[in-house]
Amino acid sequence: MTVELTxxxxxxxxxxxxxWLTTVAKSGQPxxxxxxxxxxxxxxxxxxxxxxxxxxxxxxRPQVSLNLDxxxxxxxxxxxxxxxxxxxxxxxGREDGPYWAKYSEDAAAFGLTDALGxxxxxxxxxxxxxxxxxxx
Numbered sequence: 023m024t025v026e027l028t029x030x031x032x033x034x035x036x037x038x039x040x041x042w043l044t045t046v047a048k049s050g051q052p053x054x055x056x057x058x059x060x061x062x063x064x065x066x067x068x069x070x071x072x073x074x075x076x077x078x079x080x081x082x083r084p085q086v087s088l089n090l091d092x093x094x095x096x097x098x099x100x101x102x103x104x105x106x107x108x109x110x111x112x113x114x115g116r117e118d119g120p121y122w123a124k125y126s127e128d129a130a131a132f133g134l135t136d137a138l139g140x141x142x143x144x145x146x147x148x149x150x151x152x153x154x155x156x157x158x
Contacts, residue, residue: 025149030157034090034100035061039128042089043068045079045106053079058128059088060121065148066102069115069141077143080106086147093157103151110144118144 027035044054055076059068066088070077080086084107090100116122116129116138129135 025151027149027152028154031100031102031152031154032061032063034098035059035066035102038090039124040091043076044087044089045076046083046085047075047079048082054089057088058121058125060118060124062120065146066104067109067118067121068145068147069113069118069121069138070143070145071140072111072143074143077108077145080145081108088147092155097155098157099153099155101153102147102149103153104147104149106145106147108143109146112142113144114139115141115144 039058041057041059042054043057043059044052047053053075057068059066061067084105086104086106088102088104090102092099116126116135126135129138
């Protein structure tokens, strides 16, 4: 099941550069991690190191959330709940045109262009629910 997203939510998913992906560990503990993501209008795509805990968490418990920042005053928070999956392994996000168009400048600014080659596991989230707080 997918969810219909409002224009505000879609716009934020397209424009925001950082989100907090929350997976659930074996212990039941929620585990948030800062991620870069790309929204294609249906799914959210991100890349991970293959041995990262979030990959194991997703394989075992695919229900996740992606949280976007507020407007600084508690409004404008967007939380997308969904079902995550490992979409591909041994891939290079730098060869993913839309993803790399969004993040190539950030990668260069942080000196991460070469390091991103190690993020060779592509994760996808299909949104199933959205929570928001009103914007001011």
